[in-house]
Amino acid sequence: MPASRQVITPSWYPPVVEQADWTSWFGNGRAAEVLDIGSGRGTFLLHHALTFPNINILGIEVRRMLTTYTNEVIRGEGIANAFALWYTMANGLPWIAEGSIRYATYLFPDPWPKKRHAKRRAFTSAFLDEVRRVLIPGGCLYLATDRPDVDAYQREVLSAHAGFRIVDREAWPFPFRTDQQMFCDRKAIPYVQYMAVAT
Numbered sequence: 466m467p468a469s470r471q472v473i474t475p476s477w478y479p480p481v482v483e484q485a486d487w488t489s490w491f492g493n494g495r496a497a498e499v500l501d502i503g504s505g506r507g508t509f510l511l512h513h514a515l516t517f518p519n520i521n522i523l524g525i526e527v528r529r530m531l532t533t534y535t536n537e538v539i540r541g542e543g544i545a546n547a548f549a550l551w552y553t554m555a556n557g558l559p560w561i562a563e564g565s566i567r568y569a570t571y572l573f574p575d576p577w578p579k580k581r582h583a584k585r586r587a588f589t590s591a592f593l594d595e596v597r598r599v600l601i602p603g604g605c606l607y608l609a610t611d612r613p614d615v616d617a618y619q620r621e622v623l624s625a626h627a628g629f630r631i632v633d634r635e636a637w638p639f640p641f642r643t644d645q646q647m648f649c650d651r652k653a654i655p656y657v658q659y660m661a662v663a664t
């Protein structure tokens with residue numbers, strides 16, 4: 466839920482960001498160029514940053530414990546181009562400049578399978594408005610899920626959005642995996658990976 470709709474803000478609610486603090490978030494002081502939305506424990510974020518040391522990758526994660534863990538690894542390993550921000554996508558990305566992000570990943574989101582919980586899904590038309598606004602023209606949103614219901618829901622929201630075109634057939638560009646992806650591979654659980662291009 467966005468902060469503006471909270472009557473009483475619980476202690477676990479992530480801070481609202483007014484302005485990006487790139488110089489303290491990234492060891493190299495530069496702004497983010499890639500977003501990993503729902504970065505979880507950060508395995509994908511860390512490998513992503515190590516593979517592309519010239520690109521700044523910002524993880525956005527609503528669970529504080531996970532960002533603390535990820536940032537401890539980042540500090541310990543001296544990785545200058547990664548940071549995990551404790552933040553909820555429910556508050557949008559107003560602190561990121563329009564057209565400044567090369568691509569974003571949204572991999573294995575929480576499924577919220579029960580109908581009464583579907584409103585908790587972060588993936589909405591407003592979410593896509595924000596991602597579209599910050600992407601460069603032709604920038605991509607990469608998606609993955611092992612849940613057919615989530616896949617169908619996301620494709621429906623994407624198809625209804627004028628700012629994106631779904632592309633199914635491109636090769637997946639990431640040679641490293643997320644934690645959930647590794648779990649699926651271990652258990653032979655199928656999943657889909659595809660992208661939506663900003664039109």
Ligand SMILES: C[S@@+](CC[C@H](N)C(=O)[O-])C[C@H]1O[C@@H](n2cnc3c(N)ncnc32)[C@H](O)[C@@H]1O
Pocket residue numbers: 502503504505506525526527528531552553554555571572573574575587643644645646
């Ligand atoms: C199932 S996990 C997947 C994590 C990782 N992407 C992976 O594939 O292993 C989904 C993550 O999204 C985070 N998340 C859920 N809602 C969010 C929101 N509104 N803003 C930011 N992160 C969120 C959850 O806390 C969780 O860590």
